[in-house]
Amino acid sequence: MSSIITKFKDGLKKTRNNFANKIDDLFSRHLKIDEELYEELEEILISSDMGIEATLEIIEMLQNQIKENKIQDVSKVKPLLKEILVKEITYKEKPDQEEKTVILVVGVNGVGKTTTIGKLSKIFKDEGKKVLVAAGDTFRAAAIEQLEKWCQRAQVELVSNKEGSDPSSVIYDGINAAKARNTDILICDTAGRLHNKKNLMKELNKISRVIDKEYPEANKLVYLVIDANTGQNGIVQAEYFKEVTNIDGIVLTKLDGTSKGGIIVPIQRKLDVPVVYVGLGEGIEDLQKFDEEKFVDSILNY
Amino acid sequence: MIFESLSNKLQETLSKLTKKGKLTEKDIDKILREIKLSLLEADVNFKVVKKFVKNIKEKAIGEEILESLTPGQQVIKIVNDEMINLLGEKTEDIKVNSNDITTVMMCGLQGAGKTTTTAKLGKKYKLKNKNPLFVACDVYRPAAVKQLQVLGDKTEIDVFAGEEGENPLNIAKNALKYAKKNGKDFLLFDTAGRLHIDEKMMKELEDIKNIINPDEILLVLDSMTGQEAVNIAQVFDENLEISGIILSKIDGDARGGAALSISSIIGKPIKFVTTGEKLEDIEIFHPDRMASRILGKGDVLSLIEKAQSSFDEKKAKELEKKLMKNQFTFDDFLDQMEQMQNLGPLDQILEMIPGANSKKLKNIKIDEKEIVHVKAIIQSMTKEERVKPDIINGSRRKRIAAGSGTSIQKVNRLLRQYKDMKKMMKNMNKMGNMMSGKKGLKLPF
Numbered sequence: 001m002s003s004i005i006t007k008f009k010d011g012l013k014k015t016r017n018n019f020a021n022k023i024d025d026l027f028s029r030h031l032k033i034d035e036e037l038y039e040e041l042e043e044i045l046i047s048s049d050m051g052i053e054a055t056l057e058i059i060e061m062l063q064n065q066i067k068e069n070k071i072q073d074v075s076k077v078k079p080l081l082k083e084i085l086v087k088e089i090t091y092k093e094k095p096d097q098e099e100k101t102v103i104l105v106v107g108v109n110g111v112g113k114t115t116t117i118g119k120l121s122k123i124f125k126d127e128g129k130k131v132l133v134a135a136g137d138t139f140r141a142a143a144i145e146q147l148e149k150w151c152q153r154a155q156v157e158l159v160s161n162k163e164g165s166d167p168s169s170v171i172y173d174g175i176n177a178a179k180a181r182n183t184d185i186l187i188c189d190t191a192g193r194l195h196n197k198k199n200l201m202k203e204l205n206k207i208s209r210v211i212d213k214e215y216p217e218a219n220k221l222v223y224l225v226i227d228a229n230t231g232q233n234g235i236v237q238a239e240y241f242k243e244v245t246n247i248d249g250i251v252l253t254k255l256d257g258t259s260k261g262g263i264i265v266p267i268q269r270k271l272d273v274p275v276v277y278v279g280l281g282e283g284i285e286d287l288q289k290f291d292e293e294k295f296v297d298s299i300l301n302y
Numbered sequence: 303m304i305f306e307s308l309s310n311k312l313q314e315t316l317s318k319l320t321k322k323g324k325l326t327e328k329d330i331d332k333i334l335r336e337i338k339l340s341l342l343e344a345d346v347n348f349k350v351v352k353k354f355v356k357n358i359k360e361k362a363i364g365e366e367i368l369e370s371l372t373p374g375q376q377v378i379k380i381v382n383d384e385m386i387n388l389l390g391e392k393t394e395d396i397k398v399n400s401n402d403i404t405t406v407m408m409c410g411l412q413g414a415g416k417t418t419t420t421a422k423l424g425k426k427y428k429l430k431n432k433n434p435l436f437v438a439c440d441v442y443r444p445a446a447v448k449q450l451q452v453l454g455d456k457t458e459i460d461v462f463a464g465e466e467g468e469n470p471l472n473i474a475k476n477a478l479k480y481a482k483k484n485g486k487d488f489l490l491f492d493t494a495g496r497l498h499i500d501e502k503m504m505k506e507l508e509d510i511k512n513i514i515n516p517d518e519i520l521l522v523l524d525s526m527t528g529q530e531a532v533n534i535a536q537v538f539d540e541n542l543e544i545s546g547i548i549l550s551k552i553d554g555d556a557r558g559g560a561a562l563s564i565s566s567i568i569g570k571p572i573k574f575v576t577t578g579e580k581l582e583d584i585e586i587f588h589p590d591r592m593a594s595r596i597l598g599k600g601d602v603l604s605l606i607e608k609a610q611s612s613f614d615e616k617k618a619k620e621l622e623k624k625l626m627k628n629q630f631t632f633d634d635f636l637d638q639m640e641q642m643q644n645l646g647p648l649d650q651i652l653e654m655i656p657g658a659n660s661k662k663l664k665n666i667k668i669d670e671k672e673i674v675h676v677k678a679i680i681q682s683m684t685k686e687e688r689v690k691p692d693i694i695n696g697s698r699r700k701r702i703a704a705g706s707g708t709s710i711q712k713v714n715r716l717l718r719q720y721k722d723m724k725k726m727m728k729n730m731n732k733m734g735n736m737m738s739g740k741k742g743l744k745l746p747f
Contacts, residue, residue, distance in 0.1 A: 043348055046342060046348050046529070047347075047348050047529045048529070049345075049528035049529050049530075051343070052339055052342055052343060108526070108551075108554065109413070109415065109551060110412070110413025110414060110415055110524060110551075111413060112412065112413055139579075140449070141417075141448075141449045141452035141453050141456070142445040142446075142448035142449035142451075142452050143445075143449075145444070145445035145448045145449075146443070146444045146445035146446075146448075146449070148444075148445070149444030149445055150444060163452070194551065194553060194554040195554070195555075196553075196554060196555045197553075227413060227524075227526075229411065229524065229526075229527050229528060229530055229531075229534075230526050230527070230528055231345030231526060231527055231528025231529065231531075231556065231559070231560070232343055232344070232345050232528065232556075232557075233345070233526045233554065233555065233556035233557075234526070234528075236555060236556075237526075254411070254412065254413075254497075256497065257411070257497045257498070257499060257530070257534075258497075258498070258499055258530055258533055258534075259528065259529075259530040260530075263528065282412075282442070
């Protein structure tokens with residue numbers, strides 16, 4: 001367990017250093033709580049890709065609480081900001097893999113859907129679950145081969161058809177195989193699609209409906225994968241995806257870089273769903289459960 | 303669209319302000335705040351925004367927009383000019399060696415679109431009579447080599463891949479030898495995606511660079527990237543001295559403020575943008591269009607140019623004559639429709655029209671099926687009927703409906719539309735003659 005925490009912290013180290021240095025530096029420079037301090041906090045949040053709306057609201061919450069509690073000590077601002085941020089991103093209930101689960105993984109191109117599926121398979125497999133993966137990305141060149149390799153690594157089975165075939169039919173086959181083999185968790189890959197491409201989004205809606213119709217007894221979860229490097233377009237992505245399928249959770253990938261992934265804050269406000277996992281590297285073990293406390297701790301350098 | 307365009311926001315702010323008659327410096331600050339927020343929403347780096355807004359303020363006050371009657375337009379013009387200034391004034395292609403092998407090295411983060419972009423560039427230069435070779439230096443991502451090979455098959459471009467487990471440096475070295483032997487003159491080296499802070503992997507890129515001594519090192523950057531874009535580009539540039547940037551996935555609706563951040567901080571040109579899933583979807587970067595996009599003004603120029611390139615000039619001239627004489631037939635109608643379809647999906651075209659890129663557009667669905675029906679109806683007409691639609695009587699309508707697999711109602715509707723259009727053309731001709739005599743009519747729709 002401790003190694004997992006270390007890994008999480010390692011992955012976040014750069015994120016943390018980058019962000020926290022600014023914050024520490026900031027609090028040591030300011031002697032009193034004034035406009036300038038707020039403005040700089042605003043900049044820190046904005047540079048994490050949190051976006052203007054969420055940033056302004058969070059700063060406002062901070063200001064209100066400072067006013068209400070008559071706080072004058074600069075050193076108390078940081079713990080308060082932490083508290084607010086943690087509260088913002090915490091969800092009591094998270095999607096759970098119950099007995100029979102089907103997970104549909106969606107997102108725009110290049111966010112890391114296939115890699116995430118490889119890592120997810122490994123997690124479930126290690127939990128002793130019987131996992132099956134369906135290769136629903138029949139569009140991108142060699143996407144099926146890429147998924148095949150991940151499945152070999154995770155030692156789970158794959159259902160696939162050839163490139164260019166109808167993705168819904170692959171998912172259909174996957175469902176039948178999952179039923180026949182008494183699989184615990186079926187994970188469905190989909191092709192990356194830009195959310196403003198109507199036909200591709202329609203296709204996704206169809207895939208989602210196929211699952212509802214053919215596998216109603218299973219607990220269906222849709223995970224939206226968001227790249228931590230994503231800017232404000234992430235909000236639009238989330239909205240459009242929600243229009244064609246329900247979203248149950250977010251997977252935030254590539255958090256091992258310097259990007260802070262602040263985009264999840266406004267996305268959560270729009271979708272009202274929790275971040276379930278974070279991706280922290282290219283290894284098969286590099287997917288961790290999202291831990292709000294640690295996430296904010298790391299960001300604020302506690 | 304979730305993002306309101308800057309022009310909309312400015313108009314709103316200004317309409318509140320202008321009631322006061324004259325703008326003060328304080329009013330300008332209010333306007334500048336809107337500009338600031340709008341740029342941040344477009345993902346322009348906040349440091350760049352700060353500097354940018356400061357520059358605008360100096361210019362705005364210097365150019366006496368305070369006294370101007372159209373301060374909103376003035377401000378937008380200044381912002382636009384300044385942006386184009388930063389984004390680079392001219393467009394830049396790849397430097398091609400005419401007598402020797404041209405080598406292009408691709409780099410970028412995971413998932414930026416390097417492999418797909420490599421294939422697109424290969425295809426583009428193959429059409430320019432180059433003999434390209436793809437070199438598969440991504441030995442890490444599962445099936446990355448296979449992906450390049452599939453794309454090689456699709457573009458009919460050879461792929462040089464190493465043995466299983468061979469390191470990228472060797473592959474690069476051998477690719478150069480192979481190219482010389484086989485007359486390949488345009489080499490594209492696809493490399494593995496990597497984090498800019500991964501020192502070991504960045505060192506590998508440097509080593510590859512030293513072996514191939516590339517003519518171009520192109521950083522592929524996802525146009526949806528947020529505030530970190532600057533950092534990423536900066537580190538790649540520090541390590542490799544990149545020669546340019548390719549902005550990928552701009553067919554999404556990200557405003558692409560990253561482009562502005564990068565240009566302003568590292569000063570390297572953006573050379574190409576990739577615009578779709580198809581392998582020909584790569585275009586030379588146009589700074590002015592990007593500026594419009596960041597500001598949210600729509601992409602008028604692109605639309606005009608796209609229309610012009612797809613539209614057959616000669617046919618257009620003929621049509622113009624017919625229009626003038628009001629001899630527009632169903633054959634021309636069919637022709638027109640095919641021309642329009644060549645422009646691309648209709649909703650994509652609509653999105654480029656300024657002012658159309660709003661919430662309203664989302665509800666307008668262009669039914670491409672409808673166009674297929676119309677085509678079928680016209681194709682079911684005889685030659686005579688197409689030229690002289692007046693002869694189409696009841697029994698002819700019935701035959702056309704059956705022949706096209708549609709209904710009499712649909713045939714009737716089309717005939718009505720045709721009549722309306724003809725009437726409209728007549729009016730337009732009158733107007734055209736009144737106003738300027740005979741000016742070229744480029745898009746009759």
